[in-house]
Amino acid sequence: MNSQHPDGSVFSNIVRAPEDPILGVTVAYNKDTSPIKLNLGVGAYRTEEGKPLVLNVVRRAEQLLVNDPSRVKEYLPIVGLAEFNKLSAKLIFGADSPAIQENRVATVQGLSGTGSLRIGAEFLARHYYQHTIYIPVPTWGNHPKIFTIAGLSVKTYRYYDPETRGLDFKGLLEDLGAAPTGAIVLLHACAHNPTGVDPTLEQWEQIRQLMRSKGLLPFFDSAYQGFASGSLDADAQSVRMFVADGGECLAAQSYAKNMGLYGERVGALSIVCKAADVASRVESQLKLVIRPMYSNPPIHGASIVATILKDSDMYNEWTLELKAMADRIISMRQLLFDTLRDRGTPGDWSHIIKQIGMFTFTGLNTEQVAFMTKEYHIYMTSDGRISMAGLSSRTVPHLADAIHAAVTRIP
Amino acid sequence: MYSASAIDKATEFCFLLCHETSYNYKYSIRVPVTESNPHHCDPIIPLLLAMTIIPSKMMASTMLSLVSAALPLQENHKGKMNLGSSDCSSFLRKEKRNPFMKTKSFGRINMAIAVNTSRFEGVTMAPPDPILGVSEAFRADNSEMKLNLGVGAYRTEELQPYVLNVVKKAENLMLERGENKEYLPIEGLAAFNKVTAELLFGAGNPVIEQQRVATVQGLSGTGSLRLAAALIERYFPGAKVLISSPTWGNHKNIFNDARVPWSEYRYYDPKTVGLDFDGMISDIKAAPEGSFVLLHGCAHNPTGIDPTPEQWEKIADVIQEKNHIPFFDVAYQGFASGSLDADASSVRLFAARGMELLVAQSYSKNLGLYAERIGAINVVCSSADAAARVKSQLKRIARPMYSNPPIHGARIVANVVGDPALFNEWKEEMELMAGRIKNVRQKLFDSLSAKDKCGKDWSFILKQIGMFSFTGLSKVQSENMTNKWHVYMTKDGRISLAGLSLAKCEYLADAIIDSFHCVS
Numbered sequence: 001m002n003s004q005h006p007d008g009s010v011f012s013n014i015v016r017a018p019e020d021p022i023l024g025v026t027v028a029y030n031k032d033t034s035p036i037k038l039n040l041g042v043g044a045y046r047t048e049e050g051k052p053l054v055l056n057v058v059r060r061a062e063q064l065l066v067n068d069p070s071r072v073k074e075y076l077p078i079v080g081l082a083e084f085n086k087l088s089a090k091l092i093f094g095a096d097s098p099a100i101q102e103n104r105v106a107t108v109q110g111l112s113g114t115g116s117l118r119i120g121a122e123f124l125a126r127h128y129y130q131h132t133i134y135i136p137v138p139t140w141g142n143h144p145k146i147f148t149i150a151g152l153s154v155k156t157y158r159y160y161d162p163e164t165r166g167l168d169f170k171g172l173l174e175d176l177g178a179a180p181t182g183a184i185v186l187l188h189a190c191a192h193n194p195t196g197v198d199p200t201l202e203q204w205e206q207i208r209q210l211m212r213s214k215g216l217l218p219f220f221d222s223a224y225q226g227f228a229s230g231s232l233d234a235d236a237q238s239v240r241m242f243v244a245d246g247g248e249c250l251a252a253q254s255y256a257k258n259m260g261l262y263g264e265r266v267g268a269l270s271i272v273c274k275a276a277d278v279a280s281r282v283e284s285q286l287k288l289v290i291r292p293m294y295s296n297p298p299i300h301g302a303s304i305v306a307t308i309l310k311d312s313d314m315y316n317e318w319t320l321e322l323k324a325m326a327d328r329i330i331s332m333r334q335l336l337f338d339t340l341r342d343r344g345t346p347g348d349w350s351h352i353i354k355q356i357g358m359f360t361f362t363g364l365n366t367e368q369v370a371f372m373t374k375e376y377h378i379y380m381t382s383d384g385r386i387s388m389a390g391l392s393s394r395t396v397p398h399l400a401d402a403i404h405a406a407v408t409r410i411p
Numbered sequence: 412m413y414s415a416s417a418i419d420k421a422t423e424f425c426f427l428l429c430h431e432t433s434y435n436y437k438y439s440i441r442v443p444v445t446e447s448n449p450h451h452c453d454p455i456i457p458l459l460l461a462m463t464i465i466p467s468k469m470m471a472s473t474m475l476s477l478v479s480a481a482l483p484l485q486e487n488h489k490g491k492m493n494l495g496s497s498d499c500s501s502f503l504r505k506e507k508r509n510p511f512m513k514t515k516s517f518g519r520i521n522m523a524i525a526v527n528t529s530r531f532e533g534v535t536m537a538p539p540d541p542i543l544g545v546s547e548a549f550r551a552d553n554s555e556m557k558l559n560l561g562v563g564a565y566r567t568e569e570l571q572p573y574v575l576n577v578v579k580k581a582e583n584l585m586l587e588r589g590e591n592k593e594y595l596p597i598e599g600l601a602a603f604n605k606v607t608a609e610l611l612f613g614a615g616n617p618v619i620e621q622q623r624v625a626t627v628q629g630l631s632g633t634g635s636l637r638l639a640a641a642l643i644e645r646y647f648p649g650a651k652v653l654i655s656s657p658t659w660g661n662h663k664n665i666f667n668d669a670r671v672p673w674s675e676y677r678y679y680d681p682k683t684v685g686l687d688f689d690g691m692i693s694d695i696k697a698a699p700e701g702s703f704v705l706l707h708g709c710a711h712n713p714t715g716i717d718p719t720p721e722q723w724e725k726i727a728d729v730i731q732e733k734n735h736i737p738f739f740d741v742a743y744q745g746f747a748s749g750s751l752d753a754d755a756s757s758v759r760l761f762a763a764r765g766m767e768l769l770v771a772q773s774y775s776k777n778l779g780l781y782a783e784r785i786g787a788i789n790v791v792c793s794s795a796d797a798a799a800r801v802k803s804q805l806k807r808i809a810r811p812m813y814s815n816p817p818i819h820g821a822r823i824v825a826n827v828v829g830d831p832a833l834f835n836e837w838k839e840e841m842e843l844m845a846g847r848i849k850n851v852r853q854k855l856f857d858s859l860s861a862k863d864k865c866g867k868d869w870s871f872i873l874k875q876i877g878m879f880s881f882t883g884l885s886k887v888q889s890e891n892m893t894n895k896w897h898v899y900m901t902k903d904g905r906i907s908l909a910g911l912s913l914a915k916c917e918y919l920a921d922a923i924i925d926s927f928h929c930v931s
Contacts, residue, residue: 007793007794007797008793009793009794010647010701010734010767011767011792011793011797011800013646014646014797014801014804015800016800016803017800017803017806017807020597020806023594023810023815052592052593053591054591054592058592059589062586066579071574072572073574073578073781073782073783074564074572074782075543075546075564075781077543077547078540078543111630111812111813111814111817112813113814114811114814115812115813118811127533127534128530128531129530142811142814145810145811146811148811149811149812217530248529248530256594261592262592262593262594263592263594263815263818264592264817264819265813265814271531274529274532278532280536281531281534281535282534284536284537285534285537287537287540288537291540291543291633291661291664292665292668293634294630294631294784294813295631295634295661295784298630298783298784298817298819298820299782299783300783300817300819300820301817
């Protein structure tokens, strides 16, 4: 006991933090005893049977690793597994990317998307002259927290248009156009989270031009490469477009979804620089961010990724499994849309099939969401985002019922 | 070349130096064009003009890339994307549709003439990590005689890395079970958190029974310390952490990055090559009330010098007296003496007094899980309610850092510690590892004593405990060890006995004697 404090605790002034809004959905779901409950909260893929999935190719890779007698568990370098870093850069930028061939890319292994974003943000806060980062409205709930804690000042740019349930392109261009020169801009590489609304390639090109003309620094969050359209290359087009013009950018990658390695925490941060010697110095400074945070990254997930990416058979197998996951989600979108249409649910639900990726921004408001949770035991984030990955042909009708009830009973 | 008329036509040139930064020059150039003769706007003209006003300090290569950069948009001919043409007319036509461009009878060419300087040009090369950088240097050395006594990673007598048998068994079990890879909760694997607290405090300990421990899985020792440091920064603003002099090199980095002020308490006495106990007590007493005191639970890194049980009692006394908060770093439980319980006695002593305390744990060494990054932060509070609140705030710190911790290492620990057969097997392997280090200490001592003609007392090697020995070698002498003898160690004179084999003891003894007596 500590004699200085009234209840004898030095922690008496520490209040209970609320549950994380996204991960807290699963906490609430787990507490629910209803047999018809449905978890559409966190973006984790589920099979048609509603089960988590470990990719076959991942199991194969793990088998190889665990059975290899020469494998050891020595500390990785601070920047992580070298092979993994190289392969990750190739995956996102393309194997023939001049930036890679010219050694202009500093890549470090990070703790999935979150960790990679955090390292990049800490680096920018220490070494970049502009400390303002523009994030789209809406964006993943953890984004502003990561950037703020790293020491960046967070501003927003318009993104989602609730009227059209699509992209507010005019607003986006205006807001980025008004940003101070050199400001950092967070861009979702594909399958925008939470809206599922992506710019077209033509729109990306305009964004690129605008950003380059104002010297804005792109910071890509690529959490769904291959998962959005089913094609790894197509889902990397936005990033590659920016790299192709010779300019600089940051890209955070995650293998949580596209390789189903959620809990292994595997990702990478790449910083594309103008010159090789700059990239080398940048890498050395990234190490200074990492060392006091966790010293060096975990080996298991990165080894799995490297094993798969470097073997052409396993790589191909991966692309097939990835496409199957993406296709199942696309079919769930179609099914939900068809079901709502057949029920005559009021409103235009075409955004369900126009949006891309794991999530659908339903457009439901917080009251409607609360209603769906209470009456139908459907768990989702209060912004109306549902994870399509959590649906199956068996559960879509239940969701459609809930949506129908919510929009008809609650304005 | 460019006709006089073309240049004449571009009568009204307005250069605006829109914004100059260290890295980018942006020019907005108004050029008069008409729809009928768009070709009078030749991109080269503004370029030529731009080039004349560019500061002369820029190099020719930069100018050339300036030219290529300014050619509107078409960069990568090989790429699949056709990003536009260099024909100004089509560029202008595009501009007209572009909502952010104003067009009148004058076309405005906004070109970001990105000077070919990186926006990160000013980033300097960071020095290599003083500890982890030693291994890098070792790898680069081609000498047959080289010896890596840098980082604290256990090696077998054959100087090979060692994966414990229990770890292999656990991994095979995990593979057979085919467990999923879903996200862990932010606080980590529940099964791991349970066994790690029990391992540290003892399963029946009141702090556990009363649910007064907030345990959160962290990224090994470093990550767990960092979570605690962030908690201190947020909820104990201005509070200092007292760290031993010397201490593990990364402690200061962690507190610096977490923006927690720190100061040192005397610890190592070079005269006795032992503990400066009076200095330690005095400095802890002198610190402002409510400071955090960072203590090494066992096997102090880098010195290998631990307080005796009596000294721990006195340390606890002064900490209680000053309302300080003990903050243990336990990276070697089981590895120091070979006994898990004995190595936890300091922590348990403090807990038994009813004190609130923090403990960071690591399984890097004792389970050989270095690269899996598995550890925990434990906060012992005076009530279960406080523990719950503290845990919730630790989660809030973890979320914007990495969201949730990695599963693999956590499952291995949970399997090994949670299964009686594997747990016993682990204890045996740990005794073997700790035993090998004790043997190596003995042999090194014997070699030094036999070879050293100057009669120096080398017994500190036997008195020190754990993976490391603080040789007392100076920075210059340590460098001699590396440069002359290819023995890699940290510049503070620390050697990792875990990286020493019996076979190499004589060689090392020669190196140490030479460096000690012949280099100053």
